Amino acid sequence: MSRSSQPRLGHDHLGLGVGLRSPHFQHILQHQPDVDWFEIISENFMDSQGRPRFVLDELAERYPIVMHGVSLSIGSSDPLNFDYLRRLKRLADEVNARWVSDHVCWTGVAGLNAHDLLPIPFTEDKLAHVTRRMRIVQDALERPLVLENPSSYVEFAGSTLREWDFIRSMTEETGCGLLLDVNNVYVSSVNHDFDPFEYLRSMPHERIVQFHLAGHTNCGTHLVDTHDGPVIDPVWELYREAHRLTGGVSTLLEWDAQIPAFPVLHAEVLKARDHVAGLDRPLDSLAETVPPQTVAVDFTAVPHPATVIRAECE
Ligand SMILES: [Fe+2]
Numbered sequence: 438m439s440r441s442s443q444p445r446l447g448h449d450h451l452g453l454g455v456g457l458r459s460p461h462f463q464h465i466l467q468h469q470p471d472v473d474w475f476e477i478i479s480e481n482f483m484d485s486q487g488r489p490r491f492v493l494d495e496l497a498e499r500y501p502i503v504m505h506g507v508s509l510s511i512g513s514s515d516p517l518n519f520d521y522l523r524r525l526k527r528l529a530d531e532v533n534a535r536w537v538s539d540h541v542c543w544t545g546v547a548g549l550n551a552h553d554l555l556p557i558p559f560t561e562d563k564l565a566h567v568t569r570r571m572r573i574v575q576d577a578l579e580r581p582l583v584l585e586n587p588s589s590y591v592e593f594a595g596s597t598l599r600e601w602d603f604i605r606s607m608t609e610e611t612g613c614g615l616l617l618d619v620n621n622v623y624v625s626s627v628n629h630d631f632d633p634f635e636y637l638r639s640m641p642h643e644r645i646v647q648f649h650l651a652g653h654t655n656c657g658t659h660l661v662d663t664h665d666g667p668v669i670d671p672v673w674e675l676y677r678e679a680h681r682l683t684g685g686v687s688t689l690l691e692w693d694a695q696i697p698a699f700p701v702l703h704a705e706v707l708k709a710r711d712h713v714a715g716l717d718r719p720l721d722s723l724a725e726t727v728p729p730q731t732v733a734v735d736f737t738a739v740p741h742p743a744t745v746i747r748a749e750c751e
Pocket residue numbers: 585618621649691
């Protein structure tokens with residue numbers, strides 16, 4: 438894979454990485470696989486001085502580390518947790534994290550943690566709320582934040598902006614970076630019946646510093662972002678388009694359930710090389726981007742998820 442694309446926010450193109458998960462600790466320490474970089478779940482290491490932290494410190498000597506959090510709750514109405522931010526920054530400094538990411542979501546309210554990435558109403562006042570908090574977080578972390586588009590299963594009737602417009606405005610107003618989860622775009626596009634290629638085309642491509650790839654579960658009526666299998670072909674197709682639009686950025690495979698042996702995981706992310714072979718072009722030629730292709734999804738074959746959720750609530 439070419440790494441000739443320009444750094445975003447000063448971040449280099451790290452290549453093809455995988456999420457660091459505990460079942461692979463022994464294999465990685467023993468074999469030191471030829472992986473370009475690792476992404477860690479920040480919260481799994483912030484308070485650990487035991488084996489996970491020992492493993493991380495060992496790997497940080499040999500591999501670039503990126504931190505990916507799930508507890509920032511940037512969209513919540515709760516006050517920001519400055520103790521969390523202090524611990525997050527300390528870990529980032531200690532392992533020389535290349536960047537720190539989290540999600541465009543909220544995870545709790547009134548001090549309760551839902552342990553889920555919940556959707557934000559896409560409105561102008563929520564945009565102002567999120568961007569105000571992001572500026573504070575970026576000051577506290579002393580680095581630009583990188584935020585990921587989450588998968589979602591319901592939408593707010595009161596939303597006045599499309600998700601991609603909300604994210605683009607958020608980026609313009611805060612100078613943050615973006616982690617584009619290509620699988621999440623696909624999952625949400627099916628659940629909410631939008632064109633995933635329009636989503637990709639509408640992103641501020643120069644602010645995208647990382648891609649996520651993952652598998653998901655097709656529940657018939659809707660897709661769920663389970664990270665429990667290989668990447669499916671329509672998601673690879675979106676990845677190729679995202680690569681064309683950005684010139685290529687650091688790519689990370691997430692696999693969090695039914696986790697396979699490390700060589701299987703690594704082989705899955707290495708498929709990205711084949712998928713983008715021949716697509717590398719200088720950024721200044723991207724205006725001539727190949728016309729988008731569409732994924733053949735029969736939206737009429739299943740009821741819309743909102744219909745199902747409404748029915749289950751009645
Ligand atoms: Fe992701």
